[in-house]
Amino acid sequence: MLRRERALVAAAEIGRRIGPSRVLTDEELVASYAGDESEVPPVIPAAVVRAETSDDVVATLEVASQHEVPVTPRGAGTGKSGGAIPDHGGLVLATQRIARLKQIDRANRIAIVEPGMITGELHAAVEAEGLFYPPDPNSLESCALGGNVAENAGGPRAFKYGVTREYVLGLEAVLMGGQRLSVGRRTVKGVTGYDLTALFVGSEGTLAVFTELWLRLVPRPPRTATALALFSDAAAAGRAVAAIVAAGLTPSVLELLDEESLAAIRARGAVPVPARATALLLIEVDGEAELVELELERAAEACEAAGAVEVLVAQEASQRRALWAARRELSRSLKAAHLHKIAEDIVVPRTAVPEMIARTREIGRAHGLVVATYGHAGDGNLHSNFLWDDPSLSPEVERAVEELMRLAVEMGGTLSGEHGIGLQKAPFLAYEQSPQLIDLQRQVKAVFDPKGLLNPGKIFGRSGHGAC
Ligand SMILES: Cc1cc2nc3c(=O)[nH]c(=O)nc-3n(C[C@H](O)[C@H](O)[C@H](O)COP(=O)(O)OP(=O)(O)OC[C@H]3O[C@@H](n4cnc5c(N)ncnc54)[C@H](O)[C@@H]3O)c2cc1C
Structure with a gap:
């Protein structure tokens, strides 16, 4: 059976289990789940499951695994590295409707939330209680907490407060195949077993689908x-x-x-x-x-x-x-000012920020591109944007991006500070990490997802583990 047909058979079975209204196959509707806010071209999935409960997630991952259909988890679709793009077709599993704020526990300074909750809504809710959830991606009015955890999102306040990883104590997740898992803890301290919470944070939807998050809060600054x-x-x-x-x-x-x-x-x-x-x-x-x-x-x-x-x-x-x-x-303003834009989010040691800005400008000039750099300079995390209007410049852009990635690593930095590797930066992974390290991570992925069906193509690239 063809891959798309297999996905549609799986979608129909999922619909029978969780209710057909939660499964979309209409072409116009599924097309709105094809892209994100990156410059990676959209890919239309065969079907979309709009999960409303963790049971829906279990059913989706169980059936998809039986039919060997790829599944791409999706939050609010604001990602900037193509993480939510269903690169291999199959099903999109949207968790945006699993969005309850289950508890704010003031004495233990913890919030229990579902992954579809919008980040800014959690801010407002905890601040009304005199508490504070520091991670503040600039997309906070539209991105979801599950996506933040999957990308280990940062934001302007990361300079003082750190990134999402510092605030995730534990979570509930479902593995490809439908197995439920609780990882981490709800206490401030705890060292039992491997720190799988840290592994899941920033895993870009490639290891498990989150259904509940246990988040650490701090007092609201006066x-x-x-x-x-x-x-x-x-x-x-x-x-x-x-x-x-x-x-x-x-x-x-x-x-x-x-x-x-x-x-x-x-x-x-x-x-x-x-x-x-x-x-x-x-x-x-x-x-x-x-x-x-x-x-x-x-x-x-x-x-x-x-x-x-x-x-x-x-x-x-x-x-x-x-x-x-x-x-x-700002990101959207730059997009409005030019026909084409590609945005990267490299990090360099903060003392190297002036040199990085100057050398990025040189790279842009050499390739006939406009450069705009802004970002979380306190963390050395720069959003380097190449902007252009003439479509014939596209090959120049590719070369400029490649040079930028190499330069960031040469300067003691890293490819991505907060947007993740996704599809956009997968071709550059080997600039920063050794073949052994990449292979070890592929093996880790295979432990959680032996058939390589969960968000294939992300981080390791299209030829990586999970391509099908
Ligand atoms: C204007 C603008 C400003 C931005 N500013 C920042 C910023 O300051 N800092 C920053 O870090 N990012 C920023 N971003 C990027 C983006 O908002 C973040 O990466 C955000 O965390 C993505 O959340 P999302 O819900 O939109 O996830 P999506 O784009 O839907 O998905 C992102 C990844 O998470 C995975 N995923 C989603 N939900 C789940 C789940 N329930 N379980 C497992 N995996 C899941 C997906 O598979 C995908 O790999 C910005 C984006 C825009 C458009």
Whole structure:
């Protein structure tokens, strides 16, 4: 039987088990599950299962395994490396409707949530209780917590608070074949057995499908203050980041935007960015009120010493909201400014940020591409964007991306800080990791998914384990 027909037979059987309204086969409807927010071309699946309970996930993975049909887990589809794209066809398993907030436990500072819950909704719910869930990907209004865990998402606040991994105590998951698994714990400490929670976080939907997450919370900081440091070049802004850290300060946010990124923000007209600025650092400090003022002042001094032309402190909550809205929309603003865009999220040691920005610009110039760099500079995590309008430049883009990936690794960095390898960066995995290490990871995948049916093609590439 052909692969698509096999998938449709499996979809029909799943429909009989969980209810036909939860299984989509209509071509127009399934097409909306073909892509994500990466530049990877969409692939239309044979069918989509819109799971509403963990039992639906069990049934899907059991039947799909029996019929040897590939399954691609999907959250909200905001991923930027092609992780939710059903590269091998088959079924998409959407967990967006398994989205209950099951418990906020104030005394134990833990939230029990389902994977489809939107990240920003968890923020609002825990903050109303005086608690705080720090991971804040800029897509927080639209991405889901299951996707965050699968990608080990970061965000601006990662500089002070760390990434998603630091907040996942444990989870419930279902393996390909339908076996349920609880991993980790609900306590703050615990070292029983291997740390499979850490393995699952960042596994990009290739090891298991999450159905419940046990998340660690911290107290909500009483005050947050925001400043904009304006610079006349991105290298100076990069140096200021290192100076702030060297001064012993830990702002919650240290975001850098270069000239092209500022142009995109200005073009949208959302925030008045002074014309004299060609690079900007968005700095945020949180904590007790008196300390916040002091720390912001010291960060401003470090910026001035590094060459800031001006440091502006946001006076009103509305100014702060406008700034964040512009920052969070930056990726989409750049997309709107050019016909084509490819975004990478390399990481380098933070002291290498100025050099990385300059060399990325050189790479772009050599290939006739516009470059916009912005991102979580405090973590050395830069979103390097190549932008172009002439479609004939596509081969140049491929070469530019390859050079960028090699450079990041040469400079002591890594291919991806938070977007994952997915399909987009799979061809470059061997730049960073040895053949032995890649093979070992394939073997780990095979333990959880011996038939290679769960999210095949991701991380290891199309010829990797799981291709079928
Ligand atoms: C404007 C914009 C800004 C962004 N900013 C950031 C940022 O600051 N930081 C950051 O880290 N990312 C950012 N992202 C990327 C993206 O939002 C994150 O990767 C997010 O974690 C993806 O969540 P999702 O629910 O959309 O997942 P999807 O895109 O649906 O899926 C992502 C991966 O997770 C897997 N997956 C989804 N649900 C499950 C599940 N229940 N069980 C197992 N695997 C699952 C999928 O198979 C896939 O591999 C941004 C994206 C956009 C569009």
